[in-house]
Amino acid sequence: MTIEPPPPVITLEQIYKSYGDNTVLRGVDLTVRQGEAVFLIGPSGGGKSTLLRCINFLERPEAGTLTFLGEPLCSQNRTNFSIAPEKQLRQARSRMPMVFQQFNLFSHRTVLENVMEGPVTVKKTPKSVAVCLAREALDRVHMLQKQDHYPDQLSGGQKQRVAIARALAMEPPVILFDEPTSALDPELVSGVQTIISDLSGQGLTLLVVTHDPAFVQSTAHKVCFCDDGHILESGTVSDIYTNPRTERVQKFILSSGSRMT
Amino acid sequence: MSVFWSELQEYFPFLLKGAEITLQLSIISMAFGMILGFLTAVGRLSDKKIIRWPLEAYVEIWRDTPLIVQLLLIYFSLPELGIVLSAFWAGVLGLTLNLSAYLSEVYRAAILAVDQGQKAAALSLGMSPFQMYRRLIIPQAFVACLPTQGGYFIALLKDCSLVSFISVNELLRHATIMISNTFDSMNTYLMVAIIYFCMSFTSARCVSWLERKLTPSRNRKPKIKPTMSEMSEGGTII
Numbered sequence: 001m002t003i004e005p006p007p008p009v010i011t012l013e014q015i016y017k018s019y020g021d022n023t024v025l026r027g028v029d030l031t032v033r034q035g036e037a038v039f040l041i042g043p044s045g046g047g048k049s050t051l052l053r054c055i056n057f058l059e060r061p062e063a064g065t066l067t068f069l070g071e072p073l074c075s076q077n078r079t080n081f082s083i084a085p086e087k088q089l090r091q092a093r094s095r096m097p098m099v100f101q102q103f104n105l106f107s108h109r110t111v112l113e114n115v116m117e118g119p120v121t122v123k124k125t126p127k128s129v130a131v132c133l134a135r136e137a138l139d140r141v142h143m144l145q146k147q148d149h150y151p152d153q154l155s156g157g158q159k160q161r162v163a164i165a166r167a168l169a170m171e172p173p174v175i176l177f178d179e180p181t182s183a184l185d186p187e188l189v190s191g192v193q194t195i196i197s198d199l200s201g202q203g204l205t206l207l208v209v210t211h212d213p214a215f216v217q218s219t220a221h222k223v224c225f226c227d228d229g230h231i232l233e234s235g236t237v238s239d240i241y242t243n244p245r246t247e248r249v250q251k252f253i254l255s256s257g258s259r260m261t
Numbered sequence: 262m263s264v265f266w267s268e269l270q271e272y273f274p275f276l277l278k279g280a281e282i283t284l285q286l287s288i289i290s291m292a293f294g295m296i297l298g299f300l301t302a303v304g305r306l307s308d309k310k311i312i313r314w315p316l317e318a319y320v321e322i323w324r325d326t327p328l329i330v331q332l333l334l335i336y337f338s339l340p341e342l343g344i345v346l347s348a349f350w351a352g353v354l355g356l357t358l359n360l361s362a363y364l365s366e367v368y369r370a371a372i373l374a375v376d377q378g379q380k381a382a383a384l385s386l387g388m389s390p391f392q393m394y395r396r397l398i399i400p401q402a403f404v405a406c407l408p409t410q411g412g413y414f415i416a417l418l419k420d421c422s423l424v425s426f427i428s429v430n431e432l433l434r435h436a437t438i439m440i441s442n443t444f445d446s447m448n449t450y451l452m453v454a455i456i457y458f459c460m461s462f463t464s465a466r467c468v469s470w471l472e473r474k475l476t477p478s479r480n481r482k483p484k485i486k487p488t489m490s491e492m493s494e495g496g497t498i499i
Contacts, residue, residue, distance in 0.1 A: 056385055086389075094387025104378035108401050108476075118386040121396055163382075170386065 006034040008067070009174050009205050010055060010096075014076065015064035017047075017054055024050045026229035027064070032174065032207050037200040039216045040209045041240075042226040043252065048209045051226065052178050055207070056096050057089045068092050069173065094122045097167035101179040103159040105151040111138065111162050112147040115169045123170070130169075137165040141195050157188030164195060174205040181212060193219070213258030217241060225249050265448050272439045273452070279435030280456050286349070286431060287418045290356035294417075295410070297357060298364030305369055316365075323362035329423050331355045336427040352424035360417055367409050371402035404475045411468030415461045422457075432456060 010032040017025040024047045032038045040048045053059040055066065057073065060083065065075045073092055074083045083089070097118065105114050115134035119125035125133065138144045141161035151159055160180060167175045180196065181189045189212070197219045200206050210216060216223055217237050224234040225248075233240060233249050241260040244250045253259050304316045323331070336351040346354060375398045383393040425434035436453045440446050 058381055058384060090387045090389060092387075093385055097387075098382075098385040100378060100382060102378050104376070104382035106379055106382070106397055107376070108397075108404070117396070118388075121392050122387040166382075166386070176385075 006036070008033050009069060010207065011065075011067040012055070013065040015051070015054060015061045015066060017050055017059060017061050024229055025054065025061070028226075028229070028231055030224060030231060030234075032205060034173070034205055035203050036221045037206040037208065037219050038222045038224065039220040040207070040224050040226050041211070041213075041216060042232075044211075046227040047229045048226045049178055052098070052176050052207065052209055056093050056098055056176060057083075058098075068096070090122075094118070094170055095172050096174045096176055097170050097172055098176040098178060099160070099163050099167055099180050101182050103151075103156070103163045103183070105159055105162055105166070107151050109150075110147065111143060111149050111151070111154070114151070114162055115165045118166060118170045133169050133171075134165070137168040138162070140168060140199075141165045155188065156184045157191050160184065160188075160192050161195060164192075164199075168199075174207065175199070177206065177208040177210070179209050179211065181210065181215065189215075213241070213256055217258070217260065225252070227252075265445065268443050268445060269448075269452070272443070272449075275439060276432065276435055276449075276452060276456060279430060279432035280460065282349075282429065283418065283421045283431040284460065286352055286356065286421045286424060286429070287414065290353050290360060291414050291417060293353070293357040294360030294364055297361035299368055301361060301365035302368035302372060305365065306372065320362045320365055323359055328355065328359050328420060329426060331359060332423060332427050348424075348427050348429045351427055352421075352429045356417060356420065356424070359420075360413065363413060364410065367406050367413070368402065371406035371409075372398055374405065375401050404472065407468060407472045407475070411465060411472075414464055414468070418461055418464065419457060 008031050010030070012028055012030040015025055015028040016023070028047075028051055030038075030051075040051065042048055050059060054061045055068075061074055063076055063081050066073045069092075071088070071092070072084065073089060074081065084092075106117060109117065112131070112134055115137055116127070116130045119130040119133055120127060135144060135147065138147055141164050143158060143161045143165060146154060146158060146162075151162070154162065164175075164180075177196065181192050184192060193212075193215050196206065196208070196215075200219055200221075208215075208220075220237050222234060223237055223240040224231045225240060225244075226232070227248060233244065233246055238260065240249065241253055241258060244253055301316050301320065304312050305320070307313055332352065332355040335346065335355045336348060339346065339351075372394075379397060379401075380393060383397050384390075388396070421431055422433040424431055425437070428434070432453060436449050440449050443449065
């Protein structure tokens with residue numbers, strides 16, 4: 001008896017993106033299934049962050065097909081490339097919120113207001129309900145005690161936890177993380193990583209760009225190595241870190257000192 | 262000196278009456294100027310050239326000609342085109358158009374200066390650009406440029422003296438009338454300067470108060486209190 005794989009949440013087929021003459025994504029294929037923690041690794045400038053921003057259409061892909069929860073957000077056939085209407089893109093974005101390297105909290109709003117902003121403005125959740133939702137989300141990241149503080153009163157790690165709560169308050173099926181711990185000082189990294197791992201343990205689907213091999217090895221269900229606008233190799237943690245197939249990945253793993261034995 | 266005091270008692274209420282008109286002119290022009298300046302700024306941020314170019318021309322024309330010429334044109338030349346305005350409203354129109362040209366540039370810069378990352382965060386939550394501007398960008402931009410707006414308000418208050426050229430009975434014109442009766446230019450102009458100073462200084466304090474009021478995070482105590490050793494080094498926190 002074979003086990004049915006869980007349904008895909010995000011499917012990319014042959015996604016292309018360029019800025020002028022500089023082609024950043026050259027035909028990316030990727031599937032993120034429900035409950036999976038998929039990690040994108042690879043050298044800087046390899047297209048990881050652009051890929052993430054193309055998935056929620058902060059950047060517009062120029063060719064390829066992207067399906068989110070069964071609905072195509074952009075589609076490509078032999079001659080035509082079309083992108084879904086803006087309204088549908090916005091709705092999709094609200095169901096795959098993003099956590100940024102630089103936190104990007106709304107600086108004129110308190111912690112609680114930051115977390116309530118999405119549900120109230122986008123989902124039109126009544127304020128009283130949104131307060132409960134926001135408190136619950138803050139509790140999950142252990143930031144409830146700071147709910148009345150302003151972002152400039154928080155440490156980097158605390159800001160990132162609030163940013164995660166802001167994403168959680170949207171009750172999304174998937175969260176995108178763009179180098180969530182790269183801007184944190186080393187002491188604060190593990191706190192944020194533990195929270196992200198816990199979310200994965202609770203069944204949330206995650207797509208994470210990171211440069212931290214220990215984080216990948218502790219949390220990833222699937223690792224994709226991204227370089228030169230392609231996904232060169234993907235597999236489990238041990239596929240990539242113990243038995244990399246391609247020379248490029250072997251070199252990268254060796255040079256980053258993260259080879260597992 | 263005693264002559265001056267008796268003159269003062271007689272004419273001070275008259276000067277204050279002029280100051281009242283000056284304040285009315287400034288406040289009304291500021292209100293309209295802010296609205297018009299904001300709309301111009303938003304229009305200039307549009308990616309459609311057909312909206313952007315006429316507004317750019319508008320801003321340049323009103324910034325690059327003297328206010329006094331604009332006022333004279335509005336009051337003395339518009340009637341030839343059949344548009345007759347009272348001196349007061351001609352003054353309001355001239356000041357408003359002039360101010361909005363300057364303010365639109367202030368607003369445009371402030372809107373552009375709001376952290377790009379926060380814009381990305383707003384969009385990634387599924388907000389529409391309109392929601393993003395209304396809830397996040399404009400409130401932050403408005404507070405960020407409050408001091409500059411305050412500066413423009415004070416400049417406006419003083420520019421109102423130019424409106425005396427088109428016979429609006431504001432502070433400076435009342436002073437001129439007073440001098441033609443008393444021939445005491447020194448004391449009168451000193452009084453006028455003091456009244457202008459009081460109005461401008463009060464406005465500046467109000468703007469500072471508003472700024473503090475609208476940036477609540479800065480009102481709180483600093484999260485990390487300086488230690489004793491830092492305090493002894495002059496109390497500066499780096």
